[in-house]
Each structure stands twice: as structure tokens, then as C-alpha cells.
Amino acid sequence: MKKILFSIERFLYTKVLKPIFFVFDPEAVHDFVSSCGYFFGTNVVTRKLTAVFCNYQDKSLEQTVAGLKFKNPIGLAAGFDKDAKLTQILPEVGFGFEEVGSITAKAYVGNQKPRLYRLPEKQTLRVNYGLKNFGAVAVREKLSKLKFKFIVGISVAKTNNPETSVVAAGIDDYFFTYKTFADVGDYFTINISCPNTCEEKPIFAEPENLDLLLQKLFSIPKIKPVFVKLSPDLAEDQLMKILSVCQKYPVDGFVCTNLTKVNKFNHQGKGGFSGKAVEPLTNDLITKVYKFYGGKKIIIGCGGVFNARDAYKKIRLGANLVQLVTGMIFEGPQLIGQINQGIAQMLHRDGFTSITQAVGADNK
Numbered sequence: 001m002k003k004i005l006f007s008i009e010r011f012l013y014t015k016v017l018k019p020i021f022f023v024f025d026p027e028a029v030h031d032f033v034s035s036c037g038y039f040f041g042t043n044v045v046t047r048k049l050t051a052v053f054c055n056y057q058d059k060s061l062e063q064t065v066a067g068l069k070f071k072n073p074i075g076l077a078a079g080f081d082k083d084a085k086l087t088q089i090l091p092e093v094g095f096g097f098e099e100v101g102s103i104t105a106k107a108y109v110g111n112q113k114p115r116l117y118r119l120p121e122k123q124t125l126r127v128n129y130g131l132k133n134f135g136a137v138a139v140r141e142k143l144s145k146l147k148f149k150f151i152v153g154i155s156v157a158k159t160n161n162p163e164t165s166v167v168a169a170g171i172d173d174y175f176f177t178y179k180t181f182a183d184v185g186d187y188f189t190i191n192i193s194c195p196n197t198c199e200e201k202p203i204f205a206e207p208e209n210l211d212l213l214l215q216k217l218f219s220i221p222k223i224k225p226v227f228v229k230l231s232p233d234l235a236e237d238q239l240m241k242i243l244s245v246c247q248k249y250p251v252d253g254f255v256c257t258n259l260t261k262v263n264k265f266n267h268q269g270k271g272g273f274s275g276k277a278v279e280p281l282t283n284d285l286i287t288k289v290y291k292f293y294g295g296k297k298i299i300i301g302c303g304g305v306f307n308a309r310d311a312y313k314k315i316r317l318g319a320n321l322v323q324l325v326t327g328m329i330f331e332g333p334q335l336i337g338q339i340n341q342g343i344a345q346m347l348h349r350d351g352f353t354s355i356t357q358a359v360g361a362d363n364k
């Protein structure tokens, strides 16, 4: 029954709504959809209706990861809900978790507009927001007043300005946000891979700088799981050094991956690429990280998930959890339920009773 409903919704989204949305500026549409989502989250009627049309849950999708109970493995990746507007509606849409942010110590209006572009035929977005957000204190204030029906991660990044390009100042910036969210949110992701900052390259992806950063973050008692978000563009030796540095600290796992700088479609302008442009690089990195740690660290796979097969592939490569942004923009909000339903069916087909059994099945 839900399968038919999802198919009708997908048809309506891709044939009616999306062609209208795609006429307008991508950032304006993003803001409009976020406002609608915020409104839908404010009252019980629209929340219940959203659940009827989108939500799909199944026992086989539940798992405990890093001590946190996830109702399903599909999360909204960082960047869509930068300022925590959608925490009340996303569980009804069917998400098992979301990552708010990225959040930085100081507020930032973002890079010059336009800064979001669609490459529809490539199922890709080019993103150049540059860590636009209201700043740690303001977002904390908002989140601390809310109760959540799902897992909420806090994506912590470094304020995008030249002053924090000095390593010591950059560390202080990360640390401020990290401390500010000590008692809000369920886990942290340390974003060391934003490709759209004023620096040429993310400076905390340099292993020696990352070492200093992690030393500082873990100088206070660890209160919740900590993940590190990696770039898909790391050279092999840099990746190995980063993974070795992380091994020295109680890092729980990795988000693989952020946007790619590899401009394989020769699209003009600044920014990083999401969606299908990043998917093969992401999947490659999941395999490398999974093998490096022998499956002992948690992996959140993120990049180019447009259907259940894409998500299940990441799980079988070694991802415990999966995140997406671009797929939902191209396919519609019912995609989350469709993916969860599809994964439950594939688990059953492959003889697994729980998602945990499928994690890394293709890389053992």
C-alpha cells in the first residue's frame, strides 16, 4: 500500500512540483521549502499528515550506533537545515537522524550570491555557501528549547574568515562551538572538509593541524560521540595520515564524505559538487576507511544517494548509517520512506534480520 502511495508522490513531485521549483533560483527554493517544513513541524495535524504520506519504519532498520538508538539508518546531511528549523518535521518525513549546521563560533552571512547551482542532467548541485549560519550561541539557544523524536547531530566547523586561518585561532573557534553544544544534541561531527572557505584548502585536513585540534577537543571530558567529516578528494597518503591521527583519540567514526572539488563536468564557477558527481569518490572512501580500521569505526556514508539501492550499497561497503541532501531535492520528500522500505526489503532478500548484519558485507 505504502509502495503505491510513494510511487504516486514521486510522480507528482518529479512531474509537477520539481519542474516548477527548478524554474526558480535554487537558494530561494531551498529557503521556501525550509519555511514550509518549519510550518509543517509546528502543529500536530501537519506532522501527522506528513507521517502518513512519507514515514516508513521497520524493526530490521533499527540499530544502536555509538550508544545512540537510531530508528532507521537514513539521515539528513549537514547543510540543508543549517539553522535547525526542521527538527520537528524531519522525524515525520521518516528520517532517523539529522545533522544541524555546519555551525561556527561566529555567525556568517555566507559567500557572495548566487552560491547554489543545479546540474539537473548530472543529478548534481554546485554549492558555494561557505558555511553560512547564525553562529553557535544563536543556534544553541534555539535547539536547547526543543525536544527531539530522533537523533540530532551537531556539525561543527571553523568560522569562514581570514582570522581563523591561523591554526591556533582556528582551534579556539572549533573549541568554542564544541563547548557551546556540550549539553545540546546527540553527537558531534567535526567538519574539516568544507571546500568553500577563504583558505585554498581546508587547513585542518592537514594531519599535524588535525592532531592539535583533536588534542584540544579531547582535553575536556568527552560527553557524546564524535565523528570527523572527510573530503572525498584526499590523496592516499594524506588520508592514511589523517586516519592514523584519529586513531590516537577517541574518535568514534567518520562521515564519508563532503562535497568534491573535482569538476568533472567542467561547470564554470566556484564551489563543491554533491550528488552523482561525488558518489563514486564517496564509495571508494567508505571502502578505504572500513578496511583501514577493519570495520571497528563507525562510518556514515554520504554522497549521491538517490534510491534504496544507492543507500544499501553504502551499507554493504561498510556504512553503519547513510545521509543525503541532493537525492531528496531531485526525487522528493517521500524518498526517505522509499529508501527505508527498499532497504528493509533488500535485507530480507539477502537473509539479514537486522541492518547491522549487512554493514560491510561486501568488504569483509
Ligand SMILES: Cc1cc2nc3c(=O)[nH]c(=O)nc-3n(C[C@H](O)[C@H](O)[C@H](O)COP(=O)(O)O)c2cc1C
Pocket: 077, 078, 079, 080, 101, 102, 116, 125, 127, 129, 131, 155, 191, 194, 229, 257, 258, 259, 273, 274, 275, 276, 278, 302, 303, 304, 305, 323, 324, 325, 326, 327
Ligand atoms: C546546499 C548544501 C549545503 C551544504 N552545506 C554543508 C555544510 O554546511 N557542512 C557540511 O559538512 N556539509 C555540507 N554540505 C555537504 C553535504 O552534507 C553532503 O556531504 C554532500 O552534499 C554529499 O551528499 P549528497 O550527494 O547527498 O548531497 C552541503 C551540501 C549541500 C547540497
